[in-house]
Amino acid sequence: MSIYQHFRPEEKEFIDGAASWIQQVKNSYAPKLTDFLDPRQQQIVLSLLGRDEDVHLQFYGGADTVERRRALLFPDYFSPELSDFQLSLYEISYPKKFITLEHRHVLGTLMSLGLKREKFGDILIKDDEVQFIAAEEIDTYLMANLEKVGKATVTIKKRPFSHIIQVDENWVEHYLTVSSLRLDTVLATALNISRQKAQALIVAGKVKLNFKQTEKTSEECQVGDVISVRGFGRCKIISIDGKTKKDKWKVLIGKKK
Incomplete structure (x- = not known):
């Protein structure tokens, strides 16, 4: 096997x-x-x-x-x-009165430095505080090269992990009944949209399955899968609990609150 x-x-x-x-x-x-x-x-x-x-x-x-x-x-x-584990916590200082930094801004900037995504951990944002976690081995490169996020001039400084932003992870669980475990079917039911719209989102590259972009509408969902949809948030499949009397799948999902 x-x-x-x-x-x-x-x-x-x-x-x-x-x-x-x-x-x-x-x-x-x-x-x-x-x-x-x-x-x-x-x-x-x-x-x-x-x-x-x-x-x-x-x-x-x-x-x-x-x-x-x-x-x-x-x-x-x-x-x-x-x-x-050789981790570093960085805090970004920026002109908070004039600019709002979002996750995509920070990630885009980090990737534009030519480093692999695998060298960065979570990007943490709470109110106007912005932090990110990185591998220690890129400390010197980050300090020398990270000077802007978008058009904003920024500075970064290392912080002890005792000062890390605590971001609450609130998931609301509920059951879905779906005719199949296809990604487009599960997504349509979870988001309460038509299957055609779910398919359009997938084909347009706006859907990630387990943190990787997918354009396969017929991909079969499994327990533990995390589905992210640009503009709609994220959900995860907690369990698949067999079929109902009407031959539909009973799926327990969690959605970010």
Whole structure:
């Protein structure tokens, strides 16, 4: 039985990489720190590791409430400390009276510096406070190159993680009944829109499944999937609880409040 059958075809490359991390720890008997992983990738690493007693695993991204975390895989002799995750917390100072910074502005700027998305963790915004988490290994580059967000001149400074913005994650759970588990069908029901509009959103590239853009309207949804729709927010599939008497799927979803 192939391990790939438990995952989507497009996840094969990541699965191979994660499997190599596990083998590396076994071969070298030394810890392995990854880049930032999104929640789906974290779930895959957990699944691959299973009950392997030779390799242990911890995730950390700066706070309990963040989504993107680095993974530390290590042999049994190693006792990890938070410093082993090599994270930096940055605060952005900007002219708050004249400009409002949004998540997309900050992410766009960070990506425009030529660094991989995997080198950044969560971007945290509360009122007019803006912070982001990054891998320590890019500290020097960030300090030398991050001078503007959009057209606004900014400065960044490192902050201790005791000063991290606490962003509340409120999910409201409720059941849907859907005729199929196709992405367009689940999305239409979750957002209370027509299936045609759901399809249009997907084809237009406005939908992400498990943090990756998809244009496959017929993609079958699974437990644990996170669906993000530009302009509509995010929902996640908590459980799929079989079929009703009318042969429809009963799906428990959570939507961000």
